[in-house]
Amino acid sequence: MTSPPAPRSVLVTGAARGIGRAVAHAFAEQGDRVALHVHSGVDEGRETLASLPGTGHVLVVADLGDADQAARLPSDAEEALGEPVTVLVNNAGVATAADLAHPPASTDPATWRRHWETYLRINTLGTAIVTHAMTTRLVELGLPGRVISIGTRGVHKGEPEFPAYAASKAALHAMDASLAVALAPHDIAVATVAPGFIETERVADRLSSPAGDEIRGGSPFGRVGRPEEVASAVLWLASPEAVWASGATLDLNGASHLRP
Numbered sequence: 001m002t003s004p005p006a007p008r009s010v011l012v013t014g015a016a017r018g019i020g021r022a023v024a025h026a027f028a029e030q031g032d033r034v035a036l037h038v039h040s041g042v043d044e045g046r047e048t049l050a051s052l053p054g055t056g057h058v059l060v061v062a063d064l065g066d067a068d069q070a071a072r073l074p075s076d077a078e079e080a081l082g083e084p085v086t087v088l089v090n091n092a093g094v095a096t097a098a099d100l101a102h103p104p105a106s107t108d109p110a111t112w113r114r115h116w117e118t119y120l121r122i123n124t125l126g127t128a129i130v131t132h133a134m135t136t137r138l139v140e141l142g143l144p145g146r147v148i149s150i151g152t153r154g155v156h157k158g159e160p161e162f163p164a165y166a167a168s169k170a171a172l173h174a175m176d177a178s179l180a181v182a183l184a185p186h187d188i189a190v191a192t193v194a195p196g197f198i199e200t201e202r203v204a205d206r207l208s209s210p211a212g213d214e215i216r217g218g219s220p221f222g223r224v225g226r227p228e229e230v231a232s233a234v235l236w237l238a239s240p241e242a243v244w245a246s247g248a249t250l251d252l253n254g255a256s257h258l259r260p
Helices: 018-029 043-052 067-081 109-142 161-184 201-208 212-216 227-237 242-243
Strands: 010-011 033-038 058-060 086-092 143-150 188-195 249-252
Touching: 010 018, 010 058, 018 086, 018 227, 033 043, 033 067, 033 242, 043 058, 043 212, 058 067, 067 109, 086 109, 109 161, 109 188, 143 161, 143 212, 143 227, 161 188, 161 249, 188 227, 188 242, 201 212, 227 242, 227 249
Parallel strands: 010 033, 010 086, 033 058, 086 143, 143 188, 188 249
Antiparallel strands: none
């Protein structure tokens, strides 16, 4: 009889709600100990923490837009959990929102630059710093690990109202591909998931508006994705069986955008 896998220490960034919350639940349900990262959503993070099955889960707070805080996040999680983080899920980031729209034909230069700096500072640089801190610690300790980043369908489909968002996520896709090659000799596998439109609290108003039918119609399934479907994919990519998927980007968009 095969014994169950040993529990791991998992850091999920941006875990207060939505995809991050679903990912945290998926790992906790299989017996792993989870460090839930939040920035401003501390109260929501505490609610998520209290809802997780199992014991030993912790809440860690950091602003990924602050390079020093981003660099300390894996060590803060290690201290809180009592052991090194061996699975990192990069979910935190600035999403698309009406006040951050910057269509190129109608955005003034100052706003254009400000939005680009916001997306790149948090989505790209902050995530890269967290990933570097976590993986260099694993290399130092000689421990295997997994890194999974939440990208976006927009990298391939385009985000005409939010080009900086798409670019910031495209950088993560490229980073993960590069790290997959560089870290494989250390038994650290790296992969990306690229969700399409996912039904979370943040977009509930859009889905219930007149635009909701058009959004759902973007997929031949006639619906949008669910956070639990993303979490299931992340859980598999973090498993020992998925090591050969290192370097891959897994599209999760319900056939709403196809690429070769």
